[in-house]
Amino acid sequence: MSDSEFKDWNQSIIDEFRANEGNVTSVPFGRGLVLVHHTGAKTGTERVSPVANIR
Secondary structure (H helix, E strand, O other): OOOOHHHHHHHHHHHHHHOOOEEEOOOOOOOOOOEEEEEOOOOOOOOEEEEEEOO
């Protein structure tokens, strides 16, 4: 998977998370997903990353 494909996939998960009150059904995350907001130390770029909770 290329970087742009990976970013597009992440963005689709983020969009679904926000649209469905934190429930993602397109992939088997369900409610075991959080969105981590962070800022690049050098660039200052704000980013959002979906992170799965796996026991």
